[in-house]
Amino acid sequence: MPILSWGKTYRLPHFYQDASAAIIVTIMLIPQSLAYALLAGLPPEIGLYASIMPLVAYMIFGTSNALAVGPVAVISLMTAAAIGKLTQSGQVDYISAAVMLALLSGVMLLLLGIFRLGFLANFLSHPVISGFIIAAGLLIATSQLGHIFGISASGQTLPALLVSLFDGRDDVNSTAFMIGCVALIFLIWVRIGMKPLLQACGLSSSLAGNISRAGPLLAVFVSIMVVQYFALGDSVAIVGTIPQGLPSFTWPDLSLDMIEVLWLPALFISIIGFVESVSVGQTLAARKNERIDSNQELIGLGAANIAASFSGGYPVTGGFARSVVNYDAGAATPAAGGVTAIGIGVATLIFTPYLYFLPKAVLAATIIIAVLSLIDVSVLKNSWRYSKSDFFAIFGTIIVTLFMGVELGVSFGVSASIALYLYQTSQPHIAEIGLVPETQHFRNILRHNVITSPIILSLRIDENIYFANAEFIEKLIQDRLEKSPNIRHVVLNCTSISLIDASALEVLESLNSFLKARSIGLHFSELKGPVEDRLLKAKFLEHLNGQVFLHHFEAVSELDPKTYINQKALAEADQSAHDGSHI
Template sequence: MLKRYLPILQWLPHYNRHAMVDDTLAAFVVTLMVIPQALAYALLAGLPAVVGLYASILPLVVYTLFGTSRTLAIGPMALISLMTAAALSKVAPQGSDAYIEAAITLTLMVGILLTLMGALRLGFFANFLSHPVISGLLSASGVLIAASQLANIAGLPGSGFTLTTQLANIWHHLDQLHPLTLAIGVVSLILLLAIRRSRPLLERIGLSAIWAQFSVKMGPILVVGISTWLCWVCDFAAQGLDVVGDIPSRLPPLGIPSTDGEVWQSLLVPALMISVVGFIESVALAQMLAAKRRESISPNQELIGLGTANIASALSSGMPVIGSLSRTMVNFDAGARTPAAGALAGLGVALVTLFLTPLIKYLPIATLAAIIIASSIPLIDIATIRRTWRYSRSDSSAMGATIVLTLLEGVELGIMAGVTLSIALFLYRTSRPHSALVGRLPGTEHFRNIDRHEVESARHLALLRIDESLYFANARYLEDTVYDLVAKHPDIEHVVLICSAVNLIDASALESLEAINNRLDDSRVTLHLAEVKGPVMDKLKSSDLLDHLTGRVFLSTYDAWRTLH
């Protein structure tokens, strides 16, 4: 039981020197990558840059204790930072002490919600966000994140969390554009995008695939170093260029977040949204990488791991954290063997925070904005949007609504709309289950749709296959289907409902089956069932349906055909 809630006890007894070497190397690479990202995502959330560093220390250590993924890298993430800024803007003005305190409170609430969801084993709730909705949310968020940084990259005041407000803000303040800031931001962005595409060139000039990939991943470090050095040498700050400024060289202060009931009430819905989105993204990423190594993770324990990591972040003056795609992939590619790599990366960030923050003083805000824009571009997945449109117009409508509402009304409303539409589409599809009259393929025991195959059939026998579980939303539709079938074929004497695809019959559907049985009996038509699955049959046996069924329950459709034909 203890190993279940403390996964570290499963791998720590087998930890050896080789694993430690691999984890240390991976932690070094991730630490280099975390620094500019942590600073940038804190900026995106409207928080002091140091908060991003604080959120990349203790949470990583705590996740090592409670997380089940061996390669998931915890930390601030672009989408969650955007959602954090949107939530906090309704509570306190950006830059105020109340804003920072609200951020810590929000982080604690996210941690508590995730931990409770894990303890109650509610990981299945994440399934209510379909993949098209998630893809639409990420694509729209990528656009929002990039648009939110256009003001910073041009030296303009930022405002708004929807695309229309962000673009309107830029238009209204265009006369305040700062040429030097724009130059630094645009050049930084061009360098970041060029480095990202430089791997083939680096391999052609002689670098191995591993070193070429490493060089590309370290692109943000190079851009940060160059822009910071230029700003320091040329004293661009004196010319109006916004820089990070002084960052305290100390470990994060420990404390307790606000206990103001109004603040907690205002942040409850955003905290729930951040919890669900963060969990879905983290678990999907962790499962994908675990499968590559033939490992497994526990979604419910991941909820606890992410929850305790956020609680640790709140207690150490941090911001909400989840599994980061870019850092996790770097961690995986760098050869991380256990969650200890995350703890070592947290130690590395702590050392940077203690001893190297003076080097970040002259880092231009425009460079951090460029890093955010470059990291948000991959979120815009045009290929998936096109593929979903070609495959399913209903799914693409949910995706489209999520994209439009996220862009025009914000991430929270986009998520709620996506979840609502996903559930509505599911109910609509299952409320009108596909059914088919089937016949026997000549000379076989197989039965297929009479409209698709050349089959044998009988005028007095209707073999009706139901391709959906039966529940309250489709119970009446089933009745109408059977009654319409009998009305159109007056020679029918036997109706066999083939239940091979039925995994559930709820109370409403049971009443409908009883009504069908009685009405067909009045019409001198016998109702039979075939291929009823074991768990469904167990439930039927606890009802009166089988006692009053006018026909029989057949083990197979072929048995029904052979008996009734």
């Protein structure tokens, strides 16, 4: 338990740091937890409940000193998507499904952590995650426009949401719209104008920054006042009664039916939650030259979600913006989360009656402003410049998420990353190589002025040989030989080959017979030790119509001494020449 290691050295100064960070995070988290519960389609108190026990559990089992666990936008959207489909068909009760989703996701994360399977998260490529988050942000912002207009907008995809907004055009509630727009404008000003103004008033940069974090809470406070004072409670959608008091222990409804329909969405939520959390955790740890242990993080997040489910909450993870605030505000240990939990607990005990008149439009405005910061299109620009195939994976993920929903979006992202990688390796770069004069080094004949032999085809295969590319390589060699009927030897330079799988072995056997039938030798040079060991074990090298050479130069000078023998003497006389050569 990580708490035992940092707990031993925990001193009062740590507590001051953690507590001051916790106050700021609490101020930020109160409106967020209400808003994200709204986004997830849950009553507001569920958001508060998800911000108490999970934080305590993460404090005990987590490793990140800065991560602020709790409800987050993308996971709330995924929760809504997962449960929305099921409750439509009347299969399950909404709140029990949310609680179950937290339990399943917690158990999955815990098991992944215990079995040290954190590396599985690596199969989601970073750019694809970024694309997914952009699309999820757009979906969230669009879904919240309904609350701003005072109409009900529902749907899991962008077209469905837009149609639903359009259908409600005659029911726009002008009071809600006014309140929503004022809140949006105010929150945008908080983001860009408040801190400079406070600094101009003489406040220090960090104090000004911290006060501006209270912007959303201020919007909540003022809007409650306005609704109450002008008696608008009947004309706009308000939060209404929130039960006062701490969450009680709940026992999730462990029906097999529920597990059967929720395990897959829970898996998606676990993966996305873990990846989001671990990447912000790593980023913040790196700033302090610390590291986090991703398997222990899985255990920490698993415990947090299990705690969420037993205290009537819904799936949680480490939020990006909130963790950055926690870090900037000086959180020194995971205890900051524990103090935040106390803050939210106190709020739940005391302040919930005062939230009765809070307009939903204001919560929607806080969500819209929060998710707009997630929409960072620079990943599209960067990947377009660096790698077209990554760009298409990201772009496809965005499109599928927007038009077909979050679950298909994640699935598409994972499949596209894997498919593109396999596609790239299925048509590997194969360089025909020749000798750099007066050295023993071989380089691509297309990039360098090199010496080649008329009877040897020297190929450097820049990839493992495996099922997806073995036949491509075989075909390329056969095509190449058709063009040069004088070739008597094929020498494969294997510096880049770390793996030859069973399919590739079959293809090499077939290539060997093909070449043997034409009296052409098949040779290997610079085979890596483990690869050669396995080829020997498979008895492939026994009937190889050629030899295995340690060095490529050795191969060509033995197979075609006429062309190369003089080069050897030259190379020995002028070894220093080779330093300047280049692949």
